[in-house]
Amino acid sequence: MRGHLGGALVLAVVAAAVGLALYGRAAERTVDQVELHERSVVGGAGEGQEPGEALAFSADETRTLPVGESASEADGLLELRVTARGRPAGRAQVRLYRRGGRVPETGRVDWRMAAAGAPGNDGRLLMPARAGAYLVVARAEGFAPTWRELVHPLDGNRTPVHLKLEEAVSLSGLTVAQGTGAPLSRAELTLTPHVSAWEQETRADAPAEEQVTVTSDAAGRFHVEGLAPGLYTVEGRAPGVSFTETWNLRVPSASEPLLLALPRSTRGEQLQAPRQPASKELRCGT
Missing domain, CATH: 2.60.40.10 (Immunoglobulins)
Structure with a gap:
C-alpha cells in the first residue's frame, strides 16, 4: 500500500512540474505576442515586404501617440518613392503622421503616428493608410529631412508620393x-x-x-x-x-x-x- 501511495505521489509531483513548465511557456508566448502587437502598431512595407508588415522600432523613438486602429491594404496604399541626388534612397527612414483636428486646450494639431518603415533598395515603400489627411516625412543620413502633406481618398486606391531628399x-x-x-x-x-x-x-x-x-x-x-x-x-x-x-x-x-x-x-x-x-x-x- 505504501509503495502504491509513494508511486502516486511521485506521479503527482511530476505532473505538477510538467503543468507548471507548460504554463510558463504559454505565458512567455503570451508576453511575446503582446510585445509583437505593440511593436506592430506602426509599420510599412518595403522591397520584399507585404503591405502592412510591421517594422519594429523602440518605444522611445516615438513620442507621438499612435492611431487608434492601424490600416490594412483594403483601406488603400500610399506608394512612396524616396530619392536623393536623383537616385533611390534605400537607406531612408519614413514616418507617416495622421493629421487630426486642433486640441481646444492647446490649439495644437492632434498628430498621430500612423506608420513607419524603410524603403527597399529601389527607394520604394508601400504603406497602408485609411482615408484622411497626412504628413509623411523621410530622413536619411547626410541629408535634410523632407516632408509632404497629402490627402488619401476614401476609395481605397493607391496614392503616389515622391519624397526628394535635399542637402542639409x-x-x-x-x-x-x-x-x-x-x-x-x-x-x-x-x-x-x-x-x-x-x-x-x-x-x-x-x-x-x-x-x-x-x-x-x-x-x-x-x-x-x-x-x-x-x-x-x-x-x-x-x-x-x-x-x-x-x-x-x-x-x-x-x-x-x-x-x-x-x-x-x-x-x-x-x-x-x-x-x-x-x-x-x-x-x-x-
Missing part, C-alpha cells in the same frame, strides 16, 4: 540678455518647421519628432545642423523664466550668427510672463 543646412547664433546684449548661457531653443502649406500659421505646428531642441553653451553660442531649408518658428526660454519668446525665421539665414534676445531672471527669482508681450528682438549680426 545649418543655423548658428548667440543668445543674449534683453536690454544689455550680454551673452546668455543655457538658453533652450526649440525649432519647429512650418510643414503645412494648407494653413499659413503664424506659429508652426509639427509632430514632436520633427522638432529640434538645442541649448546654448556657457558663452551663449548655439549651432544646429541637419536642417531643411525653409521657415521655422523658434521658441526660446532662458533659465529661471517660465515663458518663451517666439520668433519666425527662414533657414538658412541671410546673415549669421543670429542674435536672439531673451529676458533673464535675476537673484534666482522665477520671471513671469508680462501682461503685454515684449517686442521681439531678432536681428542678424556678424
Whole structure:
C-alpha cells in the first residue's frame, strides 16, 4: 500500500512540474505576442515586404501617440518613392503622421503616428493608410529631412508620393540678455518647421519628432545642423523664466550668427510672463 501511495505521489509531483513548465511557456508566448502587437502598431512595407508588415522600432523613438486602429491594404496604399541626388534612397527612414483636428486646450494639431518603415533598395515603400489627411516625412543620413502633406481618398486606391531628399543646412547664433546684449548661457531653443502649406500659421505646428531642441553653451553660442531649408518658428526660454519668446525665421539665414534676445531672471527669482508681450528682438549680426 505504501509503495502504491509513494508511486502516486511521485506521479503527482511530476505532473505538477510538467503543468507548471507548460504554463510558463504559454505565458512567455503570451508576453511575446503582446510585445509583437505593440511593436506592430506602426509599420510599412518595403522591397520584399507585404503591405502592412510591421517594422519594429523602440518605444522611445516615438513620442507621438499612435492611431487608434492601424490600416490594412483594403483601406488603400500610399506608394512612396524616396530619392536623393536623383537616385533611390534605400537607406531612408519614413514616418507617416495622421493629421487630426486642433486640441481646444492647446490649439495644437492632434498628430498621430500612423506608420513607419524603410524603403527597399529601389527607394520604394508601400504603406497602408485609411482615408484622411497626412504628413509623411523621410530622413536619411547626410541629408535634410523632407516632408509632404497629402490627402488619401476614401476609395481605397493607391496614392503616389515622391519624397526628394535635399542637402542639409545649418543655423548658428548667440543668445543674449534683453536690454544689455550680454551673452546668455543655457538658453533652450526649440525649432519647429512650418510643414503645412494648407494653413499659413503664424506659429508652426509639427509632430514632436520633427522638432529640434538645442541649448546654448556657457558663452551663449548655439549651432544646429541637419536642417531643411525653409521657415521655422523658434521658441526660446532662458533659465529661471517660465515663458518663451517666439520668433519666425527662414533657414538658412541671410546673415549669421543670429542674435536672439531673451529676458533673464535675476537673484534666482522665477520671471513671469508680462501682461503685454515684449517686442521681439531678432536681428542678424556678424
